[in-house]
Amino acid sequence: MKIAVLGYGTVGRSICKYIEGDSRDIQIAYVLRRPGKATEPFMTEDFDEILNDPSVGIVVDALSGKIDSYDYMKRALLAGKHVVTANKAALAYAMEELCTIAAKKEVQLKYEASSGGTIPIVSEIISTTHTNYLSSVYGILNGTSNFILDKMINEGSDFAATLKEAQELGYAEADPTADIGGFDVKNKIMILASTAYHGFVTSDFPVSGIEKLTKEILDEYAAEGKTIKLMGISVRNDNDYALGVVPCVIGKDQLEAHVPLNNNMITLVGDMCGEIKLYGQGAGGSPTADALLRDIYSIFNSVNVDVEFQFFRKLRYVPEMLKGSAYIGGTKYEGTLEELVKIAEEKNQFIAFECPEICK
Numbered sequence: 518m519k520i521a522v523l524g525y526g527t528v529g530r531s532i533c534k535y536i537e538g539d540s541r542d543i544q545i546a547y548v549l550r551r552p553g554k555a556t557e558p559f560m561t562e563d564f565d566e567i568l569n570d571p572s573v574g575i576v577v578d579a580l581s582g583k584i585d586s587y588d589y590m591k592r593a594l595l596a597g598k599h600v601v602t603a604n605k606a607a608l609a610y611a612m613e614e615l616c617t618i619a620a621k622k623e624v625q626l627k628y629e630a631s632s633g634g635t636i637p638i639v640s641e642i643i644s645t646t647h648t649n650y651l652s653s654v655y656g657i658l659n660g661t662s663n664f665i666l667d668k669m670i671n672e673g674s675d676f677a678a679t680l681k682e683a684q685e686l687g688y689a690e691a692d693p694t695a696d697i698g699g700f701d702v703k704n705k706i707m708i709l710a711s712t713a714y715h716g717f718v719t720s721d722f723p724v725s726g727i728e729k730l731t732k733e734i735l736d737e738y739a740a741e742g743k744t745i746k747l748m749g750i751s752v753r754n755d756n757d758y759a760l761g762v763v764p765c766v767i768g769k770d771q772l773e774a775h776v777p778l779n780n781n782m783i784t785l786v787g788d789m790c791g792e793i794k795l796y797g798q799g800a801g802g803s804p805t806a807d808a809l810l811r812d813i814y815s816i817f818n819s820v821n822v823d824v825e826f827q828f829f830r831k832l833r834y835v836p837e838m839l840k841g842s843a844y845i846g847g848t849k850y851e852g853t854l855e856e857l858v859k860i861a862e863e864k865n866q867f868i869a870f871e872c873p874e875i876c877k
């Protein structure tokens with residue numbers, strides 16, 4: 518299968534690099550670049566070249582501009598090509614239209630990378646809705662603002678300096694007011710709620726960001742054992758729903774209070790599953806490229822029905838790979854987990870293992 522990648526920034530490059538190094542039957546046919554930038558033979562400035570090439574099965578949108586992305590995605594879908602996108606602004610802007618075209622053309626529009634970075638939230642929502650009625654989706658959905666809050670709270674950092682750091686690390690949008698103003702979260706919660714509730718939400722809901730947050734406000738909440746996180750919130754009752762984006766007061770005993778740096782945490786509430794919380798890097802080139810690649814390979818595997826998940830490795834158990842220390846009956850021991858459990862069994866004592874891989 519051949520794919521075309523739109524954009525050659527950090528994410529577009531990562532995708533090309535990964536696919537070029539892959540032995541499966543999938544190739545980059547084109548990379549769409551801005552005028553004057555198509556310097557390699559596989560690059561083009563002409564989107565029609567991609568559209569008119571029947572060998573291109575998937576168009577991967579790694580652009581950041583809203584209207585350009587929307588236009589390319591729409592034309593690709595109308596041309597009968599699968600589309601994979603990370604562009605939350607373009608998707609939130611026209612999700613209903615694009616999904617309707619994809620359904621009519623019987624092609625896939627996949628958008629795992631649009632929300633929650635590398636967290637497999639879209640596929641988890643889809644899978645969960647097979648058996649659950651989802652009544653809420655909410656969470657920390659912006660890596661940049663979480664990075665700023667975490668650094669302000671835990672290191673006493675300055676808001677503006679930390680935003681600059683987030684920009685340098687590739688977390689922030691080209692216009693970071695979308696991150697701190699809550700509009701990036703707005704796009705993401707619209708996409709996730711629409712998916713979770715099997716219908717399209719509209720954009721008329723309250724959005725408030727963290728621009729006015731000060732160290733003093735954070736300190737006041739900290740004194741009460743609380744913290745502040747910028748959250749996208751959605752609730753639903755049958756066909757009724759409400760959405761919002763707002764800095765929320767979070768108790769220190771809540772998991773969300775402990776989400777560090779550029780990570781996100783998203784919660785689904787379902788009638789059978791109860792709460793599911795997913796956590797991982799919500800922003801950055803590599804996490805975003807990873808989510809796009811998973812969508813690409815999901816289409817590739819579904820089109821190539823003979824390509825199924827395979828247990829192709831011969832695995833070997835190496836107990837020395839799990840070493841640490843343990844308190845057994847009040848005494849501290851060092852060793853492999855296998856050795857330590859044996860000691861506990863011999864002594865008929867409770868074991869508390871400190872695993873360096875897990876207890877960081």
Ligand code: HSE
Pocket residue numbers: 631633634658659660661662688689690696701799800801
């Ligand atoms: N600017 C976004 C964020 C990038 O900080 O979460 C990932 O969507």
